[in-house]
Each structure stands twice: as structure tokens, then as C-alpha cells.
Amino acid sequence: MKVAVDERGYYGNFGGAYIPEMLYPNVEELKENYLQIIHDPQFQKQFRGLLKDYAGRPTPLYFANRLSEKYSTNIYLKREDLNHTGAHKVNNTIGQILLAQRLGKQKIIAETGAGQHGVATATVCALMGMECIVYMGEVDMARQKPNVERMKILGAEVRPASSGSKTLKDATNEALRHWINNPVDTHYIIGSVVGPHPYPEMVALFQSVISEEIKWQLKEKIDRENPDYVIACVGGGSNAAGAFYHYYENEKVNLVAVEAAGKGVNSGESAATTMLGKPGVLHGSKTLLMQTEDGQVIEPYSISAGLDYPGIGPVHAHLFESGRGKFLSATDEEAMKAGIFLSRLEGIIPAIESAHALAALDQLKFEKDDIVVVNLSGRGDKDLETYIKWGGY
């Protein structure tokens, strides 16, 4: 099955670029240039060099012995948690800042919810000596103080978004407004496979290094490139898109996306977009999103800040609708248990986002010979407070 994006920026029925006219020049400039820039050998050399020497790639593909025994199958963990800054997000911010430089931009803006994407952006701006402004909802700034301070240490300016619910969507609106007013010298780094075309495909391309590595690492270890399952959590969907990318067209590989069910899919406090969402337009693309009857976005909830998003990237809406992807969900409780379970079993404390992917192991039935890859998107250091509050270990 074809998953690739078409010329208009659609994956099946989802995607596109639903933007105000004033943003058109910026988005068009990106669309006209991104593929040529990314595929340029000089760009690739610099991108690959930084992934290796700065981010620490390739990340290990680790055979989790004790976890495999528990599930009577063969489970490998793709260790994105070992990247510099502690998650996969830096793959994308490195790619986008190099692209911004080639487009002649001097300034970077970004929006952030929990602060993880803001930190990854502030990091690469420091690396490149570029000015960085990160928009963040006032409520989120209070909730995520350590990340606000991290961004400031790195030299970024954090601007509070004080309209609406003072959270991610308001920060996104502020960032878009800033971009409209500064189209010439500024690049907007979006942090997941969301936003108007070409952002979803561009971010997926930068993250596709994950499945590129899984392929040769599996080949090296067990002389086959393709696992039977790839499992990843989905907020906007960038770590999942990266882990799935080189397997989209091989239908023998089961692609499993795990959403956050929060306190339960039907509790009213959840972020299980494919279960609850309907087609609509969010942040510039047509996708599935959680909305009221009259189209107002519903505030999502998850214990993990990174999965607390009311939509999913258009590629995931397409994987869901077409049946190519299997979509599961895990509650707060299931994820927390899975996180503590992995800590005890393998000595790896996962990000709570990644723990959702691990929780899905309980919902699948594996054969003894199956090869299962779980994308461990991030490390749990940032979540220590949440683990402590949760207790139970």
C-alpha cells in the first residue's frame, strides 16, 4: 500500500495546507525547496555528521532479554532515549536548523507544550548561534518550570502565550502570528509530523533515520531487515512515523501506534484521537481530531505531556483509516505500570510517553519466533516527579 505523500501534501484523505493567505509565502518557500535541500549531498553530510557526533547516533537496538522472556517472544528496544537531550526530537531539530540556514534564515521560532520540543530547538539554536524564541502557554510554563529554565540556560527567549486556555494551541497561534509578521528572516521549527504540508513529510524524513537504523541493525544481529512488529507511541506522531517510515510498504511488518487513553477512552479525560476523533482541520492540516459537535477542539488529557495533543499527524490518520496501522491505546495506569516494569526488568527508566508503547505489549499476542521492535522514544529523567507522585514502586 502506498503511504507516501502526494504533490498536494495529502496522505490519502488527510493532510494538505490549510493556512491563512498571509502564511502562504513562507510555506510555499519551504515546499519549493525542502526536498532539494534535504537530498543535497552536502546537506546530508552535515546532517549525518551532527546526528553521529552531536546527538550520539546510531542509537542502539537492544535485545531486551528479560522482557522477551516475560512475553515469550523476541523484543528489541530502539534506544532513542540515549540521544542527546533524551529523546528523538533532536533528530528533527538538527535537520530543520540546517534547512533554515540554507534558506538564509537568521532567526528561529518554535512552540512548545511540555517544553521538550522547546528544549530540543533551543539546543540546536545554541549549537548554531541562532536567535531562538519559544512560545509557550502560561499555564504550561508554570507546570513545566525545569524545561523553561533549560531553554533560558541555552540562551532562548521563552515568550508566554496568555490567551485562551494558555496551553499548546495558544502557543501555536502566537508562533504562527510571529511568523506571519517576520516571513523573511525567520524559520518556524514544528516539532512533530503535524502542521501544513510540507511539515509532516519533512519531519518524518528527518525522523526516518530511526527505521533506517533498525533495518541494518536487525540485519546485523539476526540477518533479517524486517521485524514482525514495530510499536511506537503517538502524540503528534513523529517518533512513530520515523520508526515506521521504511516499513510502510512492507505489509508483513505490523505497525502498531499507541495513543494515550488518559483515565480511560470514554472518561472524558483522554487523548485517544483515533478512537474519539473526527476529520477536521488542526494546525494547518486535515486530520482526525477530538472535537465537539460544532467543531470546537476538545482539550486532551494524558499523564504524559508529550501525548497530550488533540490531533494526530495526517499520515497517522491515513494509516488508521486505511487499516495499514493498528491503533491501540494505553491508560495512565497501564503506562505507569509498564514504565516501572521496564525499569525493574531491564534497568531502563522510560519516558512516560514511551511507556505507553510498552503497555501495548499486553494487548498483542505474539508467536515465540516473532521479532518485535519497541521504539523507546525518550528517557524518564524528565518524568521523575510524575513517577514519584504516582508511587507504587
Ligand SMILES: *Cc1c(COP(=O)(O)O)cnc(C)c1O
Ligand atoms: C514529544 C515526545 C513524544 C510525542 O511526540 P511524537 O511526535 O508523537 O513522537 C513521545 N515521546 C517522547 C519522549 C517525547 O518527548
